[in-house]
Amino acid sequence: xxxxxxxxxxxxxxxxxxxxxxxxxxxxxxxxxxxxxxxxxxxxxxxxxxxxxxxxxxxxxxxxxxxxxxxxxxxxxxxxxxxxxxxxxxxxxxxxxxxxxxxxxxxxxxxx
Amino acid sequence: xxxxxxxxxxxxxxxxxxxxxxxxxxxxxxxxxxxxxxxxxxxxxxxxxxxxxxxxxxxxxxxxxxxxxxxxxxxxxxxxxxxxxxxxxxxxxxxxxxxxxxxxxxxxxxxxxxx
Numbered sequence: 001x002x003x004x005x006x007x008x009x010x011x012x013x014x015x016x017x018x019x020x021x022x023x024x025x026x027x028x029x030x031x032x033x034x035x036x037x038x039x040x041x042x043x044x045x046x047x048x049x050x051x052x053x054x055x056x057x058x059x060x061x062x063x064x065x066x067x068x069x070x071x072x073x074x075x076x077x078x079x080x081x082x083x084x085x086x087x088x089x090x091x092x093x094x095x096x097x098x099x100x101x102x103x104x105x106x107x108x109x110x111x112x
Numbered sequence: 113x114x115x116x117x118x119x120x121x122x123x124x125x126x127x128x129x130x131x132x133x134x135x136x137x138x139x140x141x142x143x144x145x146x147x148x149x150x151x152x153x154x155x156x157x158x159x160x161x162x163x164x165x166x167x168x169x170x171x172x173x174x175x176x177x178x179x180x181x182x183x184x185x186x187x188x189x190x191x192x193x194x195x196x197x198x199x200x201x202x203x204x205x206x207x208x209x210x211x212x213x214x215x216x217x218x219x220x221x222x223x224x225x226x227x
Binding site for chain 1: 214219
């Protein structure tokens with residue numbers, strides 16, 4: 001039981017490049033979400049999904065896309081990277097109604 | 113939407129003393145309030161949570177209190193130890209029902225335990 005697995009752990013992108021941050025969970029959790037963590041700003045919700053085929057925007061969705069084709073996977077796509085997207089990205093999952101999230105170990109992204 | 117404020121942003125405590133972190137929230141419909149601990153280079157980890165039908169919950173040295181009328185909740189750590197040094201986040205959600213799992217987080221408190 002691996003929990004929530006995020007890849008890669010570190011990534012450096014040039015402005016304008018695109019990439020996909022991977023997130024997979026093996027707990028059969030219905031709910032998955034992506035947060036970004038910036039100094040002094042806590043964790044801000046980018047996108048979330050309540051089940052396969054269902055996604056919705058969070059607080060800071062601009063510049064990011066998501067899809068949820070399976071229960072296990074919830075990739076986050078950066079369409080055209082900008083320096084403002086330099087951050088640490090966390091994926092989290094939970095059972096419907098359970099409340100407590102299980103977080104991945106994060107992806108540290110730097111856009112130059 | 114929900115807004116969660118957390119204080120203080122930094123807290124230094126002598127080993128063995130108690131630490132208290134406070135949060136306020138704005139959405140009166142919020143009914144689930146978890147606390148997370150984040151160690152350096154790791155993802156946040158749930159340490160305790162409380163639902164709106166109780167006023168206090170304890171787990172060994174950690175306790176959380178909730179005042180729904182005032183819309184604030186607090187984390188209490190007693191007999192602090194060096195391994196308690198970390199960043200702590202409070203959060204709130206309407207939780208419990210389909211589609212209400214979204215958590216809004218506070219901005220975090222960096223707790224340092226002084227040996």
